[in-house]
Amino acid sequence: MSATASTQRPRLGVTFWLLAVALVALYAILVPILAALYGVSVPVAFLLGAGMCAAPLLALWYPRSSVAVFTVAAFVLPLTVSPDRDPVWPWPWSVPALILFALFVLTLTMQHGWRLGSLALLLGLMGSLAAPLLLPDAASAGAAGADLIVTASIATVAFVVGVLLAGRIRLGAELTREREHAEFERSRRELVEERTRIARELHDVVAHSMSLIQVQASTARFRAPGLPDEAIAEFDSIAATARSSLTEMRRILGVLRTEDHTAELAPQRGIDDIPALVDSTRRAGAPVDLTHEVEGEISAAVQIAVYRIVQESLSNAVRHAPGSSIGVSVTTAGDDVQVVVRNTPVPPSDPGTPGHGLRGMTERATLLGGEIHADRDGDGWTVSARIPRQPAATEVSATASTSTSTTTTTTTTTTEGSA
Structure with missing residues (x-):
């Protein structure tokens, strides 16, 4: 399974179950109709009906494979009807098959865009169009033409609806991403502002005190004459340590502090x-x-x-x-x-x-x-x-x-x- 499919699976949970229930119901209707009204042998009806009903579910994760499965089923199924069937029944598309076709085009277009949806629509219609040419005696030309027109109209409406819903889904996903991005930027801005505040207070309070320590230690020998050499050396060490600490603090301030931000004042x-x-x-x-x-x-x-x-x-x-x-x-x-x-x-x-x-x-x-x-x-x-x-x-x-x-x-x- 591709990475795209794995990332989409959590979003498709509700869609999958709703689609599965609808397809099970259509499968339970399609197979008896094919066997009883169109004279299709039961094994063939089970097999081709399963292919047509599985294609919309397969389209959720494997769109190209689902197009191939549905196109083959739509091409073969009209050719398996009994020659002596009652001509009043619609052919080459039965009513359940027509509903499956529209549902397949709708699902594919919503999930994967208009290109794959239009491909499925054209291949499905072209595959079913071959049936009247290969079996001219299966139905009158007028009945087959009317059935194809109705099927093409309903499938085209399903395609248009799928394009509109796909745009709505894409817009919702973009808005979600923008909200997540805005939240991330807000969190990062708060972090930068807090770092700036810390740097400012560190500089204002600690750096000032360290400067005084360094000055006091450096001038101790002059303010208190007569200090022993050990004390003078100790004060010099304190001054050197203070200078080193100030240098390190300046480095830390350079890390903490970035661009100018509005100052935050605390009493x-x-x-x-x-x-x-x-x-x-x-x-x-x-x-x-x-x-x-x-x-x-x-x-x-x-x-x-x-x-x-x-x-x-x-x-x-x-x-x-x-x-x-x-x-x-x-x-x-x-x-x-x-x-x-x-x-x-x-x-x-x-x-x-x-x-x-x-x-x-x-x-x-x-x-x-x-x-x-x-x-x-x-x-x-x-x-x-x-x-x-x-x-x-x-x-x-x-x-x-x-x-x-x-x-x-x-x-x-x-x-x-x-x-």
Whole structure:
């Protein structure tokens, strides 16, 4: 059995049983009629009747073989009638044989298309047309011609119906495939979006912490003079391990992260957590000036975006411009929250390795209807962002929580970091 037949068998279960019941009933009618009314010997009636009734079932899996079986039966059967039969009975097609012919053409066309269906129709008619030519005395020319016309008409109608049903079945199969494909694409899109979200949070949280560990370990000998050589070697080992981990994390992010996708924001940190973030950077040895002037109601999604932008900017500053002074400003002006992070100077020998940080910041700002710019500013590097404090509902991700309020705070601190 071919692969096509094996794949179709589950779909043909109901069709097979309905067709089998109809064919058994027709076989039980055809054989007695052939023997009693047409004078066909009983063994021949059983054999040829079995061939005609088996052909529609055979057509489900072996279409060409079924055409051959039915054509031979349709050609031989009219030639086996008794010469002295009653001429009032239709010939060369009896009524049960005519029904079998129409059913065969219908089944073949539905399952295998119009080409095989038209072949079965033409061969069946041509085979039966030979009977009046070979047995001119079996019936009058008018009776045989009328029978052939009726048979051709009914079989042609069955062929047309089969073509229409085949088109409907094919359309249904295509729609099913499209639904399956759409479901597969949806699942894959959800997987990619989840990987992007994981990569973003991994970069925002873990990479920032690893950068601080590396900076703290590298500058420990300068911040704490008099350390023994063993301690200095240990700190150098920690810094090397942190750098290696950052390199490996960048490789993992490259695997997880694919094309740009709409950012998914989950409530984590907000604007009120920025002073603590700055303090952790100062403990790493970086001099940071913070201006934190925020008032009024600010969306939770905006607070998360502002925190991530400041976090990424600080991480880039301590990684690419160690020892430079950093200025952080988070203020509100009208309907916007403005963020400016500037570090100076930038070592000219450090071009900076392109990563996912700027892309992530841009995604977050754009998602909320804001804008962000990052470029050299004289001898330094400046990241500036403007985000509406209450973005439009269509611009906020569905994962952002409801708006929260922040109390009016004004904090201006200046701290000199150690060398």
